Amino acid sequence: xxxxxxxxxxNDGDERRPNINICPICLGHPGTLPTINKQAVESVxxxxxxxxxxxSDRSNFDRKSYFYPDLPKGYQISQYDHPLVERxxxxxxxxxxxxxxxxxxxxxxxEGIRNKELGNDENISDHNSKFIIHNxxxxxxxxxxxxxxxxxxxxDIKNAKEASAFARELQLILRYLGASDADMxxxxxxIEANISIAPKDAKEFGTKVEVxxxxxxxxxxDAIEYELKRQEEILADGKKxxxxxxxxxxxxxxxxxxxxxxxxxxxxxxxxPDLPPLDIRTAFDLEKLKNEIPELPEAKRRRFGEExxxxxxxxxxxxxxxxxADYFEQSVSELKSKIMGGDVxxxxxxxxxxxxxxxxxxxxxxxxxxxxxxxxxxxxxQQGKISSRIAxxxxxxxxxxxxxxxxxxxxxxxELVSDEGEIGKIIDDVLAGNAKSVADFKKGKLNALxxxxxxxxxxxxxxxxxxxxxxILKEKLK
Numbered sequence: 100x101x102x103x104x105x106x107x108x109x110n111d112g113d114e115r116r117p118n119i120n121i122c123p124i125c126l127g128h129p130g131t132l133p134t135i136n137k138q139a140v141e142s143v144x145x146x147x148x149x150x151x152x153x154x155s156d157r158s159n160f161d162r163k164s165y166f167y168p169d170l171p172k173g174y175q176i177s178q179y180d181h182p183l184v185e186r187x188x189x190x191x192x193x194x195x196x197x198x199x200x201x202x203x204x205x206x207x208x209x210e211g212i213r214n215k216e217l218g219n220d221e222n223i224s225d226h227n228s229k230f231i232i233h234n235x236x237x238x239x240x241x242x243x244x245x246x247x248x249x250x251x252x253x254x255d256i257k258n259a260k261e262a263s264a265f266a267r268e269l270q271l272i273l274r275y276l277g278a279s280d281a282d283m284x285x286x287x288x289x290i291e292a293n294i295s296i297a298p299k300d301a302k303e304f305g306t307k308v309e310v311x312x313x314x315x316x317x318x319x320x321d322a323i324e325y326e327l328k329r330q331e332e333i334l335a336d337g338k339k340x341x342x343x344x345x346x347x348x349x350x351x352x353x354x355x356x357x358x359x360x361x362x363x364x365x366x367x368x369x370x371x372p373d374l375p376p377l378d379i380r381t382a383f384d385l386e387k388l389k390n391e392i393p394e395l396p397e398a399k400r401r402r403f404g405e406e407x408x409x410x411x412x413x414x415x416x417x418x419x420x421x422x423x424a425d426y427f428e429q430s431v432s433e434l435k436s437k438i439m440g441g442d443v444x445x446x447x448x449x450x451x452x453x454x455x456x457x458x459x460x461x462x463x464x465x466x467x468x469x470x471x472x473x474x475x476x477x478x479x480x481q482q483g484k485i486s487s488r489i490a491x492x493x494x495x496x497x498x499x500x501x502x503x504x505x506x507x508x509x510x511x512x513x514e515l516v517s518d519e520g521e522i523g524k525i526i527d528d529v530l531a532g533n534a535k536s537v538a539d540f541k542k543g544k545l546n547a548l549x550x551x552x553x554x555x556x557x558x559x560x561x562x563x564x565x566x567x568x569x570x571i572l573k574e575k576l577k
Contacts, residue, residue, distance in 0.1 A: 100142070104201040104246040105133030105176060105374075112285055117207075117239035125201075125244030127172030132373050135160075139246035140183065140377070141388060142278040143199050146248065147184030148389050149272055150194055158183050159376040160199075164367045169204035169238055176201050179368040183379070189272070192265050193253040204243035208236050242286075248278070254295070254304060259323035263316050266290055271396045275421045283314050290319050294326045296334060305330070306340040310354050312347050322347040326354050399424060407431065407443045416451045423455070426463040426470050433474035438481055446477045453491060457498045467501025468494075476504045488561025489513050513562070522555070522563050523571050529554045530575060540576055548572065 100110050106124035114120055124131045147154055161179040177200035187194030250269070256262050270281040270288055281288040290313040295305040308330065310322050330340050345354040370376075379385075394402070396418050403414045403424075417427050427450055434441035454473065458466050476494060479485045485493065485508070496507050508514055529551055530537055540547035548569075555568045 100138045103244040104136050120241045143183050143248050145276050145388050147197050150187035150189050152184040152187030160371040160374045161368045162371050169206050190265050190268050192255045195251045195253050197250045200247050202242050202245040202247040204240040206236050259320040263320045292323050296330045306342050309344045413447050422463050429470035430474045433471045437478040442481050468497050486561045486565050522568050525558050
């Protein structure tokens with residue numbers, strides 16, 4: 100969203116100056132009144148619809164009371180018994196609830212801050228030093244009050260691999276819906292794993308331990324694996340697992356105890372008196388929100404596999420980014436309009452390797468090559484007008500200039516050489532310089548032919564028509 104959950108302060112995750120996007124409302128000053136961000140509520144409803152959840156008829160916000168230095172009000176506006184969404188399903192995992200709340204601020208712990216202001220000897224603890232050393236924690240409230248969606252699952256996840264797969268798919272769906280960039284490195288998505296082990300044939304789960312501070316998919320996997328092993332060892336020794344909150348230490352690759360785990364009644368939830376209950380079906384057009392949901396990742400994977408005949412690995416790479424998936428589909432449409440029976444697999448190969456490699460972390464809007472011109476390049480390869488070597492060089496030029504491939508072929512002198520006499524002379528030189536490969540071919544080693552053809556293409560810098568070169572090469576090797 101452009102603004103925070105309950106005030107008009109900017110929601111700017113790129114702001115690096117502390118305490119810039121703040122106001123009396125998100126700082127919890129007495130007498131201030133919050134206002135609900137409608138766009139944030141709509142985003143959560145869309146997520147609920149995408150996960151086949153039940154959208155509540157009525158919902159309300161609650162105060163969740165607890166103290167922490169980055170929580171300026173002394174409570175957090177959240178949702179307790181009437182969340183926006185109940186139930187749902189993702190990758191076979193049942194979703195219990197999805198609710199909306201405000202985020203807390205951010206603490207920056209700095210050890211050994213040097214105070215240069217003190218020059219009076221009476222205040223200097225070490226007379227051999229010009230500075231006092233302090234251990235300090237600084238609070239940045241820019242994040243305080245940002246809209247935060249929380250999704251809770253049923254205990255259906257059996258292992259670390261399933262947990263990581265669930266989290267990845269959720270991230271992708273959030274991006275497809277435009278609900279969040281869900282960039283874990285920027286703190287836009289966080290994962291908390293609740294882990295418990297039950298003895299075989301037990302009717303109840305074991306003691307639950309919550310692991311926080313998980314900020315990457317690899318860390319999700321590693322933290323769960325470690326915690327499962329830790330709990331198994333405790334139970335094997337005949338001891339009891341303590342219900343607590345632990346943090347994941349990504350350097351030591353261990354979980355560390357933070358505090359005993361609170362129960363719901365410890366937070367003293369009660370309805371937020373400054374915000375009215377929401378009559379969802381009156382305040383929001385659910386049919387319109389449902390129609391705004393795009394084709395979701397799993398449906399896109401299935402369609403791309405069926406419609407284009409692509410393998411699962413290729414489809415997975417393409418569907419990982421909605422904008423790139425749209426670019427790919429536009430390219431396919433253009434290719435088929437240029438050539439009846441356009442080779443989609445060829446386009447996919449150049450898309451997933453060469454084009455994505457050049458683009459790196461950029462999106463389709465950030466590169467100069469349009470889907471039309473990318474498809475034009477593939478059509479030239481398919482029609483045999485350029486070799487694969489020229490295609491790769493051409494793609495690089497297109498990436499730099501954005502120009503049409505045929506225009507570049509003419510201006511850069513990249514036309515395919517198809518003159519049999521010219522190619523024949525080059526083949527004679529190649530055969531004269533590779534007597535061993537010629538002998539190997541005559542002994543029945545067919546790989547030698549491919550090697551010799553590669554030498555011809557190398558000498559012509561990829562400009563020789565490979566079909567003509569192969570034909571002449573076979574004739575001369577008889």
